[in-house]
Amino acid sequence: MRDDTFKILIVDDEDSIRTRCIQLLKRKSYCVKGASNGEQALSLLKKDNFSLVIADIRMPGLNGIELLERIKEMNSETEVVMITGYGTIEDAVRAMKLGAYDYITKPFDMERLLRIVEHVETKFSLRKEVDVLKKELKKFSAYPDFIGFSEKIQQIFEFVKKISPTDCNVLIEGETGTGKGLLARMIHMSSPRSHHPFIVVDCAALTETLLESELFGYVKGAFTGAYANKEGYFKVADKGTVFLDEISELSMALQGKLLRVTQEREIVPVGGTKPVKIDTRIIAATNKRLDQLVKEGKFREDLFFRINVVRIEIPPLRERKEDIVPLVRFFMEKFKRRYQKEDLQIDEDVFVTLQHYDWPGNVRELENVVQQMVITADGKRITVKDIPGKIKTPGRVQELPEETDLFKIGYTKAKKLYLDSFTRRFLVEALRYYRGNITQTAKGIKIQRPSLQRMMKRYNILKEEFM
Incomplete structure (x- = not known):
């Protein structure tokens, strides 16, 4: 079912060409009208909103170039495709510079016309999607830096609403660059602790000795250079949140001391003997699977259970x-x-x-x-x-990196990634072989033309990759 808001206007003073184009597009269920000259086209454009205008360059009265300029003045979003005859290629190039989407030379291949219309329709659909997303974006102003409309991200948003009011520890897992730190801050800002400190600790950036003194603080004389008492991050973040980024990088010794924090809600500064009570929520993050590290003996199981009260996995x-x-x-x-x-x-x-x-x-x-x-x-x-x-890069199909641990990805997900990669490459090469002719390509690989078009959209196959 075609989108009835995607309307096409054919403008040509030759009745046979105009009628042929209209009949072809109507057979493909497009909403299409015709005009025999530029003045009539402008009149229709003032009354209705056309997404695409296909116009002949050489027409009596208002010619195609002048019509293009008037259309762009009226609505810059309307796409214009020019029809040009032999000897008017220079006009077509000029039209492209003035904002035409593409041009077709006479006598033109109807398959090429359909391909161009399909490309414009896809562009139009994407533009509508963007407009909808812009409106939807306003609904998520509570999370201004963490953007997502996919079902998986919406589920995370709903989950955050449930856990933010509580004091439970949270473990966030996800690949590098997925936004673990943003999600941690979002949880903090949605909690009753939002008016208190949010302290970020990069567990992979500091040596074990320095990280210990930064986390728990130290007393005067604890080591050379400790000229005065210093509060650690857990004390500074009292009544707030400590975000332990890349917690998997903690040494076993520091993991043991962190376990005490999660159990007793107290710390002992370096060089001190008296425990200090704290009121701090812990949010931890890692780009590794902690449960697997526990099995490998690289992460304490008891600490894992303490910080894994609530687990959130951010999808790549x-x-x-x-x-x-x-x-x-x-x-x-x-x-x-x-x-x-x-x-x-x-x-x-x-x-x-x-x-x-x-x-x-x-x-x-x-x-x-x-x-x-x-x-x-x-x-x-x-x-x-x-x-x-x-x-x-045209034709490039993104592959799984060589270092990817397929076992951690899981059989189903890994199989899908490789199958998608193969399918996309096969379709691109087939389209190249048949020089972009969708009908011939579908026939050659023994599938229906609509199925091929759907697969091209699914795998985002661009015209530049096979034309």
Whole structure:
């Protein structure tokens, strides 16, 4: 079922061409109208909202180039495809510079016309999705930095509402760059402790001796250079939250001392003898599976049970690609303000390319890419050419890294990743072989044409990869 808001206008003074195009598109269930000249087209455009106009360049009266300019003045979002005859290629190039989406030369292949219309329809659908997501984004103002509309992220949001009012310890697991620190801060800010300190401790960044003194504090004379008493993070964060990032990197000795904190709610400063009572919530995070480390004897089981009261796993970005568009929009607004490029816009084609990539660095990598595009973009639009090469390389299929532990991923998930990779590569090569002809490709690989189109959308296969 076609979207009835996606409307097409065919403008050509040759009745046979106009009628043929209208009949073809109507057979494909498109909502389409015709006009025999530029003036009639403008009249229809004032009365109705057309997503796509397909117009001949050479027409009596208002010609195609002039019509294009008038359309863009009326609504810059309307896409225009020009029909050009032999000897008018220069006009077509001029039209592209003025904002035309594409052009078709006479006599034109109806399959090419359909391909162009399908591409514009996809772009139109994505634009509508972005508008909806912009409106939906306002609903999540309570979590301004943690963006996600996928079912998995919405489940996390609901879970946070349940656990935030409590004092239970929380374990957050997820790959590097998924936003574990943002989620920890979100839990803290949604809790009764939000008006008290939120202290971040990077357990992988400090040596064991230094980390111990930073966590628990020390008394005067505890070691060389300890000229006065110093409170540790747990005491500084009293009535607040301590976020232990990369807790899996703690030594066994420090794990034992942290166990006492979770059991007795007290600490003993380095060099001290008297325990000090604390009131601090612990949120821990790791990019490893702690349960597996326990089995390997690298993490204390008793401490694992203490911090794993509530466990949250943040899915990698490749498993929630529907979040890419709102994340890009969010980062766009952030960096547009930072670099004073408030007028900068982004082409919908960019989203399609970004969704094709698997983002091994997750949200952090996506944020860096958006920042780079905002900085380097020429003019007032970010286009596909502004995307870093490794992400937009035509035909490249993202593979699982060699160091990926398939056992930890799990059989079902690993199988799906490799099957998707194979399927996408096979389709791209088939489309190249048949020179982009969808009907011939579908026939050649023995599937129905609509099935091939659905698979192309599912795997975000771009025209540039096979044309």
